[in-house]
Amino acid sequence: MEHFELLDIVRRPLSPDSRLEVPASREEYERVEEILEREEAKYPQLWYDGMRSVAIVVAPPTPLHAGMASGLLSVISDEVKMNSGISSEIARGLRIESDSRTTMNNTTRASDGALLYWEGDRATLMIAVEVAVSQSNDSMRAAISWSVCALHCSLGLAMCIREESRGRRPPRRHYASLDEANAAVDEARDDFYHQLVQNPYGPLERDGVTWFGRVRLVVLETFRRQDEHCTPETLLQPSKSFTLVENGEYIAQNISPNLQEVVLGDCIPTHLLNNQHMEATPVNFFQREWFETLFRGSIVRTAILRVWENTSYVQSVA
Known part of the structure; x- marks a missing residue:
């Protein structure tokens, strides 16, 4: 080619x-x-x-994709920094990075987001995050496995989101001005948030069109290296798997206040922590309230993006 x-x-x-x-x-x-x-x-x-x-x-990520990737990292970072055993000096070394491109062994990739620890001018990759919205599991597993094995990060977090089919292609809507288009989109946004009261995980529908399908499945998985010598092409199996949403319903019994899997030793190099007990201290980052607030806001923004992609208006002449 x-x-x-x-x-x-x-x-x-x-x-x-x-x-x-x-x-x-x-x-x-x-x-x-x-x-x-x-x-x-x-x-x-x-x-x-x-x-x-x-x-x-x-292609560019949807607001749902980008929002969940950054949201997972932000809440983990915040919880680590609020731990009473973490000094302000250590807390300052913890950074979040998105779309960090890395080249190794003739392969160039970028994770959706990463938690890094900086010591001076040297950064250590601690946690890599991948989010897949209606993408293949194989593609996501290959991406998170490469981050864990090739880049030697402590932990990989992967969130798989499945949206049901939206059905027919929406018709393009035409407006006489930008102001009219903005007003219509604002009305749609208010309507979508109102619909979430009854259907927290969709669908979001308007004028006979499904702008965001019902969320069929959300699974959060953790990935760890099988040993210190995993090759870059290794395809890992998840070490833990948590079903958060199934068929439009939150599965509360599957989630503990913390996942019993993400610990301080995953977020900060262990030589900076005091002892093994400190290294193994869970990071209690997963709460239903922040997840649902972030998730619902993200699906509304994704639906609104789709509305805008099917909106035309008459350009004003200066």
Whole structure:
């Protein structure tokens, strides 16, 4: 495949959260990546899987995807910093990073987010997070396994979200001005939040169109290296799996106040902690209230994005 063929695929309109895998050499990938870098566009992103000789074209994430990735890391970081055994000096070393691109062993990828610990000018990857919204489990498992095994992070967190089909394609709506379009979108947003009172996990419907399908499944999984010598191509199995939502209902009995799996030793290098008891102290980050608040706000923002993508208005002439 010539490099311009890969570029043509990159130029195609992509649905949010989609990922396309294209057979390509490393040289072809680097040529197209140079073009994208010159254009300074954040998306689409281009990654490379050197083990399979595949370029991965990554579309922008939906608000649900981005919100849950950053939300998981933020709440973990906040809980660690509030622990009475953590000094302010140690707390300052904990940083959150999103879309951090890494190249290793002829493979270039980026995780949805990561928790890093900085000592001076050196950063250690502690926790990597991947979120999949109606993507294949194999793709997400490959991504989180690479972060854990190739980059040697302490823990991988993966959230799999399945949205039911929305059915027919929504018709494009036309408005006489931007003000009219904004008013219609604001009305839709209020309506969606009102619908969440009865249907906390969707569907969100308006004018006969489903703008966000009912949430069929949300699963949160943790991943750890099987041993210190896991190769970068290892596909890990989850060490723990927690079903949060099933068929539009929150599964309360599956979730303890903390997952009994994320500990301080996953977030801060153990040589900075006082003892093994401190290393193994759980980070009590998962509460139903923040999860539901963040999740519902994110599905409304995703539905509104879809409304805007199907909205046209007459441009005013200056």
